[in-house]
Amino acid sequence: MRQSTLFGRTLREAPAEAQTPGHRLMLRAAIARPLAAGLYTWLPLGFRVAKKVEQIIREEQDRIGAQEMEMPVLTPAETWKETGRWDALEPITFRTADHNGREFMVSYTHEEFVHLHAKQELQSYRQLPQIVYHFQSKGRDEARPRAGLLRAREFVMKDAYSFDADQTGLEKSYAAEHGAYERTFARMGLDAISVESDTGAMGGDVAHEFQVLTEAGEDRIAICPNCDYKANLEKASRSTDTYIAGATELPRPSEIATPSTTTIEALEASLKQPTTAFLKTLLLRDAKGTLVAVVLPGDRDINEAKLRKVLGTSEVKFANDGDFASAGSVPGFIGPIGLRVRTLVDRSVDGRPYIAGANKRDTHLRNVVKGRDFQGEQVDAHDVREGDLCPRCTVGKLSIKRGVEVGNIFAYGTYYSDKMNATFVAEDGTAKPFFGGSYGIGVGRAVQTIMETHHDEKGIVWPPQVAPFQAHLIALPVNDEDVRSKAEKLVDELERARVEVLYDDRDESAGVKFADADLIGIPLRLTVSARNLKQSQVEVKSRSAAAMEMVPLAFAAEKIAGIVRSWPR
């Protein structure tokens, strides 16, 4: 490929809107370009990377016996309605209708449709287990598309679906996909860790995410340095100390005058007590507008995803002043005693006497004790933080890292087959529901995550197995007849040896060409220059190392092909 006619122009500066190192490099190196917020075109360089990433994913799916197929982008509403997801997914999806008014969703995922197919194609237990997969464009109406390909509004996902006869089979399929994912990410140069995750809109109980730790990520992951516990904070828990009550009985609650003291911070300052001495009571509304109060220690925050899961709702919002009145309270002075509303008590709240709002203007109570003075459903809805104790080993202190979710796997069992009446004939002749799982990887997000984690100050440093080309041959100067003819001969020899070469035949300075080569980040840089040709040599430099090597021109193709063959695939 001649760089002079490559469709894609490198940029010296990234556009101001670029948010992360990978986002900046993606734009500068002409990997992809936005057409609109969150909608991207792969330019030829990026397209080549995306196809290599796709091929790695495909090979690992094929290795576990999964069959490739392809379901459409437009998916009919009536099938989504069978599982209730037509409404549930409304806030995050794009919809359309034909001229007869029949509605379709720009596909968000394909569980419903693969179950429709399974009903028709899989009739007997003898056809199980099965895994099918496809690569297909997905639409997500993200309110805030973020950081280029990390959170786009359209992207190609590989989604795989397993069908098993029972839970044991599902667990095997799930483990097979888990293994395939580990190999897949390792092959594309991503150090992805498997973490426990929330099942979100997918249903079911068991789910893992594959997270690549990088500051560019928007997820937060709790990691135990002492055991194998790793979890998204949307799911993470912690071990809590057991409070040992003193021998003497605790005094009853008593009022404290706290005029205009409506926040934990203000109470801390005026009462000279640590935040842990207070109870924080939040009054919230779920997606249907139902009120709920959540009680936490003063030093703890709600984890909204965990709370949504507890409530089985898609959204929680703060209550308004009228809600406080109907709950029997006052904004700024809310507390758990006597509250007329469903009350959830986070498990971080222990048996000690707390200071809490009195549900009365300008007043708090001291000596408020859980169980004795107020009741509530015990839940886990607080945000785990750095230094919390690991819930598994109860010894390690959790650290919190940022991560990009590059893949996720869900074991949802009969969640869809029950709703859609998707059954097969079991060995005993009865109709049984399929046990299913689904397994996703976003191609664009994987490509950008590779850039987020493989670059230096000069540009991208592609892992060889996903690089757009394997060698970048630079002719200097290109208008020197001898340089050009020898460069083109070497390109030809390399291509015959099946080395993928980007040939910089542009009439540009050495400075421009080397800067572009560093920016684009192809693993091997080969320089055919007038100076090197005096010794009949080619300069070979690895993008990931500083050292250069001079190789005799006559052996260059063979040597370079040998290096390329030695790379992992």
Add this chain to the structure above:
Amino acid sequence: MRQSTLFGRTLREAPAEAQTPGHRLMLRAAIARPLAAGLYTWLPLGFRVAKKVEQIIREEQDRIGAQEMEMPVLTPAETWKETGRWDALEPITFRTADHNGREFMVSYTHEEFVHLHAKQELQSYRQLPQIVYHFQSKGRDEARPRAGLLRAREFVMKDAYSFDADQTGLEKSYAAEHGAYERTFARMGLDAISVESDTGAMGGDVAHEFQVLTEAGEDRIAICPNCDYKANLEKASRSTDTYIAGATELPRPSEIATPSTTTIEALEASLKQPTTAFLKTLLLRDAKGTLVAVVLPGDRDINEAKLRKVLGTSEVKFANDGDFASAGSVPGFIGPIGLRVRTLVDRSVDGRPYIAGANKRDTHLRNVVKGRDFQGEQVDAHDVREGDLCPRCTVGKLSIKRGVEVGNIFAYGTYYSDKMNATFVAEDGTAKPFFGGSYGIGVGRAVQTIMETHHDEKGIVWPPQVAPFQAHLIALPVNDEDVRSKAEKLVDELERARVEVLYDDRDESAGVKFADADLIGIPLRLTVSARNLKQSQVEVKSRSAAAMEMVPLAFAAEKIAGIVRSWPR
């Protein structure tokens, strides 16, 4: 691949809605399945065919130097509005909007967007010529999806776009794509002919379609047996005889009483004149509601596509009774003399005296002569028919065949670059518009057209280069330990020799297995049976020939791999 777990069940009977032989086979052989009207899923067998077709297209695009990229499915309205196609394409497209009300089209084609990219990536004449292409899902809200994949509402199209500095360059790019298309269709086993076509919604003047002649097609193609003229009837013309007026002056028009005689057929019967003696005058409305009259000989029909092109409109409809009044006429008795409306006269109307409506109830006129008695714009808007004279050689009698349009190419020049101000810096330093063309192939339609033209009464007969597998190995019976172990050994040997094998390991009868093999249509059928194993032989049969051959088991893999290697690629 073991057939026992293949995702896709063959059907003995095609569903009643299947409209063509290829449609029936597509459903019976589990190539694809509908999710909704016009929306299809590729099952694994069909997916493999689609990917082979795609790879052939890709290789031929790459051979002419085209670069692969990928533009998104969702495309922003504002860019479509720059060229006026947001409104023009409304009747045939799917639209959506995000939760902020920003509108998008499920992409119909990508001319606008590739021009947006060209503006940014291509700045100098030195970067030209360029061809870029992608495979992407397209949405078309077809009112009548037809015959499975022949006219679907979502399908993957390869669309390529050329950018040149001038008309000469465009003609070269167009010729290169024309050649690529010829090779592409030949390689996938399609006998596609290049025919002149209307440019439709694409703009510009020059366009060709690649048509595969088959009764399953909905297009009609005029073909000259004497010269190389081939044209879609939407564009086709004919040579007309020159009418030689007699020496004597023709009499003036005179009224005939024709009570309740409102059709050409009725006039023919009552006046005992041939249809060619009459003029047919049609009163029509264009998409904006503007009235127009079209005058043709009584034996000729309008070609609606040709008329739409003449009028520059997307739709023509028959006028209503009120329209007749405002045009100064009466339904059933309309004629060209004295009509108060724009009048188009088809070039089939010659200088002879015709019988025409008098624009007066129950009355016609005889001796109505073009030029003398009425005027009008001369147009070509009639439907060419079997036996018409070729417009090119003027000697051959055209035959009309049904065809499927498997590809189309358009040279639109500066149609988009003018509207979008898409320019490059020319050699003389001035900004010049790109000269463009676009080039499409629908993957699904190509696959089904292969089935329409490659089958017999038992099933599909795939051309080897696009077959889902190369060999279909049938074990009979599979529960014979010796049969199964030898069959599996042969599968293994074949796969190591890179032969793609579908292995029928199902516990089914010989009848069922052979019928499925014929239906699925894999080029080579290999039978490992208890009987053949007595002679240590394998039966080898080609799907496209009746003869069978017995091959020693020991040499079978080598022999079969040799056959497969001998096939065209």
